[in-house]
Structure formats: structure tokens, C-alpha cells
Amino acid sequence: MPLQLRTTDTLSEAAALLASERAARFLGGGTLLMRAVNEGDVSFSVIVRTRDPAFARMRTAGTRIELGAGVRMAQILASRDLAFLHPAARAIGGPAVRSMATIGGNLFAEHPYGDFTVALLALDARVQLASSLGVRELALEEFLRARGRSERVLVSGVSFERPADPSAFRFHKMTRTHPKGAAVLTIAALVPLIGGRIVGARVAYGAMAPTPMRARAVERALEGRPLTAEGIAAAVAVAAEGTDPPTDALASSWYRRRVIGVMLRRLLLGET
């Protein structure tokens, strides 16, 4: 069957099409989907896209940042309000990919891709899912847990609190080739300081499990500690806890477990 392209005016129409057609996939920026087309993936035969302006809308002025799922990496990089997210957006592909790749698509990117999602996870983002019945919302972590089983849902946007202190947000992607390599591992961390002590730490990993994950043991070990070599030592010691890293062409599972603590220490101490 030839490939069909269906363009809708609204997100809810697109969501309805996706829900009714088993062989449908949604086109965000196409950096993953069109690669599958080019490589002869015949598991889908309908491509759905939308012209809905809400899909690429950005609200970045307030304390709660709302981004449409169709917002592209290049738009993030062009936004001064989102400067703290620039390292994460710059970690995605090269300029050509960044001009097309969307943050919504990144939520579906399989290992070793999906680095922006790691940043969103550390920001405790919430995901909006569109359907013909309206929009429902769930935590990103919950969304990722169900990802393999929910390919035909339509993500319409994400939202998250702006960090009070942008320097509390840290991001590092470790790659073998520069500047465009895929991740050996990715770490995003939010380490707000109150009176010199970490309060409400959130740490997320990419390439350390089948999907991006929160490093709960590290977060617990950071709580109430100063951001010094001694203060974070306990967190570094448990860096690999709860991880299930894959072995692939970039690195072995063993290697990822071995270096995650080193990279975490460097990230937290600002040595990357």
C-alpha cells in the first residue's frame, strides 16, 4: 500500500485519526519517522501531521513554562527565556536535525537518542496528551513508563516550572564523537541551594536504562548536603543504583555503570 500523508487543521482531528488507524504514525519534525520510511519500515502506511498553531506555541514568560510538542530544538535555542535549556537542545543532532526535531518527537526517541527528554525529566515536566475528547495530563515519568505501549497517542505539549535559579540546572551528554555523537550517557540535574544546602534535588539519566530514568538514590543522597566534593560523595557512591544500562556499539553496560559516578561528580562540581 502506498504511503498516505494526512494533514489536519486541529490537534484533536489528528488525535482522532491516530486513534482510528492502526497503521498511522504522527509526523513531528520527521527526523525519526522519515528515517524509518527511508530505511523501508513498512509497519505503518499513514502519516498524520497537523497545521494547528497551538502545536508549536511557546509560553516562556511566566514561572510555568508551556511548550507545544511541535516546538523545534532550534526554537529553544533562539529563546532567551530558555537559556538554561540551550545545552540540552544543542546536544540534539547537528544544525539540520535541530531545525526539524521537535521536543514532542524527542519523548518517543529510542535509545541512544532522546537527550532532551532527560532534561525535561529533571525538570519534572508534565505531558499533555490530546484526544478527540480533550486534553489530559500526566507526569513525564509515568508517560515514559508506558511509552512502548502508547505509540499512537498524540503529545500536544509539555509544561514545567522554571528553575528559580537557572544555574541550579545542569546538563551533560557524554559522547565518543564530537560535537554530534550519540550518548554514551546523559545526565540532567536540578540542584537548588537554600542556605548552601541542596533542597529538592532531581537527577535524570539517559542511556542508563531502556528509557530516560530518575536517579532516586542520588536525589536522596544529595538532599540537605552542600554542593562540595565531600557533600556529594554519598550521591556519587550510589550513582549506578537502579540503573539498567544497555550494551551497544557506543559502550558496554559495564562501562556505563563505571563512568556514571565520575560524570555525575564532574557535573555537580561544575567540572564538565
Next chain:
Amino acid sequence: MRIRKEMFADERRDDLVLIGKPIRRQDIEGHVTGRTQFFDDHLVPGLLHIRCVRSSEHHARIRAVDTREAERVAGVRRILRYADLPKKAHNILTIFNFGIDDEPALADGKVRYRGEPIVAIVAESLRAADEAVAKVRVDYEPLPAVFDVEEALKPDAPLVNEYIGRNWFRYWGDYDCQQIRFGDVEAGFRQADLVIEGRYQMSPIEHAPLETNGCIVVPGEDGRFTVYTCTQGLHFSLDNVAAQLKLDTNRLHFIGGTVGGGFGGKVDTVVEPLAVLAAMLTGRPVRYVFSRAEEMQVSSPRGAERVYITDGVTRDGRILARKIVHYHDAGAYSRLSTYGTIKSAAHHPGPYYIPNVWVDSFCVFTNRTPSSAMRGFGVTGGDFALESHMDVVARAIGMDPLEFRIKNAYRDGDMKAHRKLTEGAALIECIQVAAELAHWPLSEEARRASSRIGGGGERAQIPPTPKARTRLAEPRARSAALEARRTAAAGPSRAITPPPAWTGGGEPTAGRERVEAERLRTAEPSAPPEQRPPEPPRPTHSHGALRFSSVFGSRRR
């Protein structure tokens, strides 16, 4: 670039017009302005597209191929099979009377590596071809596979390629490897203060060009086929397609020479034969381009090479003997690995004067992706091993690695292990200049050394060389039961035709072409191998050596 006249006062005249002067590449303007036309920029109406069904197994007998469902996919125009091939097996060097036709363009009843093409779908769109590929059912009978060169050389290893008949290529009719014998390495080891061994292993490397291998074939009114292609050797590929399809060369018009990244990965001529055949059988223009995944998995990489080096050295840093055993992993088919192996032997023992040298270079077949040309294949792998080993030896005798190299470097007038006198060596001077630029301290003696002094004399002599030929144990005879099973593998009517039966000694009677190649090969009027070491073919009776360099030397991209 400049010549250090203080070192080489008499080298090169100063009034040359082009040499030594910067010059603009003739095609650079088109490239940087995006106007260059690559093969895929030719818009042809009514194109058909090819996608191959590829083996999911490393080594298997094919019991049957069921294409019934695939034929019913809308847009499928033709399915190419082994039975459609005008010439059943081919190797791109046999047009120079070298090597053995050992590779069918579509599987001959057996697959020998994962990703080997079994049937080719010709369809109105890539999408239709992809859908048809997904609907072809292949019934495999898996066979034991071998992935390691040394495992493959054991007598009981599974036989990879029946056309070759053993898991290694036999050179010059009767040599199990390409070998160099110069002096007596065992005597050299006995005189040495230290004998140091090393094992070096390369991995396959893919060229990863921006433009994947591909071509567009347009049949003309006049019975000719215009082929727009990215091949690196336009006429080499034309000759090979003509040979493989049994066409006169004037039926083919190749247009190309503009390569979107080659590095040796575009001389194998794997896409053109099937695309021309499809155009012949359908009368329609045909496009066959590797997907990125195909380019990475099935286009020939640089082969994995394993090199063992044993050096006998004196405490003061003189290499007395060097023994090298070099294994080239050709993968399942020869492609150009038979030639790469010769190159490695031609490059050993490196740019050093060593009075006793022994080199065995083996071209070994395994169930891995066939390897082939890539940027100095044979040589680069050899250099990695040689120079790594030079550092290891220098450390073992407590000598500076650069001084160690200068002490052993060729000087003009030295006899090489290949029985050729060294001229224009210049390695010593290169090391001196590199050390100076890197602020690497050299001793007074090393600084004063010169490639023009100290060579020749005794070092120009060919030492007495005992005859010693490396012989591998022949594989055990294939069991009668296995043979019977193979013959029975013809399968149901939809099964592809099995290859012609091969008989006796593992040697296939794989068609007239191969027999002819064999006859020409053994008819070479070189001296009996017993009496002197093997030499590369001479231009007088085989222009192979010359043509090698014209294809792979002058058109690097």
C-alpha cells in the same frame, strides 16, 4: 609542501610549473556551490526500484524461497533470482585474469554471510519493493559458521566458500599465503639478546560515505544501457558489468566519475550488475541504491586484520630478525581482499632494514561481511601493527622510540626483503624534522644520522635464504551425508536453482569462466615455485599489477 634543500640539495628542480605548487581542484566550484550532479540527481521518468531480500543467517543452506505473496504486492514488476543471472559467479579481479569467480550476485542455494542478497524485488516504488521484501519467506537450514580467521584455518572448520574450496586463498597456484623469505629469521632470533612478540587486531571499518552505493540504469532505443553510477572506477565497473552479464562492452555507457564519498568503498560493483539486469528484463529504467543500513551492514568494509610480529633485537637497538604472520579476514567472498593481502606482504616488514625477514600473509574466508578496498587496505593495518610493535620493542630495550626507528630505518642502497634496492628513503630526515617540530629531544648521533649515509655495502646483499614454505592442512573431506543433503536442497518448485554440483577436493566446477581463470592462472610462465620465492605478476605476462594501481591508486577520493 616543501623540500628541505638543506637535507636534499639535489632533489627536484625549482622551475617546475605544477609540482609543489598549490592548485585548485577542477571540481571544487561545483561542490561548494551545490551544482555538482551526482548519479542520483538524474531525474528519469518511469523508474523502477530495487530492494533485496537479505539473509538473516550468517551461514545457511536455503531450502526454499517463497515469493508468491510478494509477487501479489501492487507495483511489483519482477523478482530477480539466481536463475536469472547470466554468469553464476563472479569476482571483479578475474577480468584481469587474477583470482577465482567466487560470488553469485544472488544467493546460489546457500548464504555465506548475514545480509547476503537472496532475491531482488523490482517494483514501481521503493515502498512497494519494501512491502514485497517483507512478504518473501525464506526457509533456511542453518549451518555452523566461522567468524575468526585462525579458527577458519583449522582443518575441521566449516567450509565458507565452495568456489574457493578451502577457507584460504591459494596464491600463484601453489602457495597457501603470500610469503616473503629473506635471510634466516631463526638464526637471527638465536643471535638476538631479546625476542619480543606482539599480537595486533584490527576491526572492520565502514567507509560511511554521505552518498550510499547506487546507480540508475536507463535502457536506450539502440539496445544500449546508460548507467549513471557513483563507482570509483568507471571503466573497471563497466568491464565487470559486461563480464558478469555477458554483454559486449559497447552495450554499456557508463556516466560517472563524481563520487559522493568513496574511500575504496565504491569499486566493488555490486549494485550495477543487478540494476542493468533488471533493466534488461523489464525494459524499464531502474534505480538501485543502498539504504543507509545496507551501506553500513553489507557494503564491504575494510577487513579485520590480525597481525603477529616477532622481533629479535640486540640490547643496543638493532633489529636482527622480524617474523610476521598476517591474517586478512576477507569475509565470505574475495572481492579485493586477495589483492589487499598481496599489498600487506609488499609493505612488510615496514621501512626498516632488517637482515632476516619472514612474512606469511593469509587471505582467509569467514562468514562475515565480505571486506574489500579501503584507503591502503593491507598497508594501514600492517602499519598499525608494525609501529605499535616498534614502540613495544623500544620500551622493552629501554630506548627512545624515535631513536630506535632512526637506528633501524632504511638508508639509500639497502636491500629490501623484496629484493629491491632502497632509493629516496628519507625516513630518518622525516623523523628528525617531526622531532624538531614536536620539541622531542634526540641524541647527537640521531640528529646527525642521514638516509644517504650508511646504507648499501653489506646491507645491499641478499643473505643466504633457506627454502621454507608454509603449508596449511587441507580441510577434511566433506562428509557424503552433507553432500547428499545439499543436493536434496533443490526444494519445491519455487526454490531457487541450486548451484552446479562441485566434485572432488572441495573444488567446484562452477562454470566455464572459473575454469578459464584457473587455466590462465596456472599457465603463468614464472619459474617453479620451489626454486625461488613468489613474485607479483609481471607486466609482460599479466597486466594485473599495472591495472591494480590504475584502478585503486590514481582515483582515490
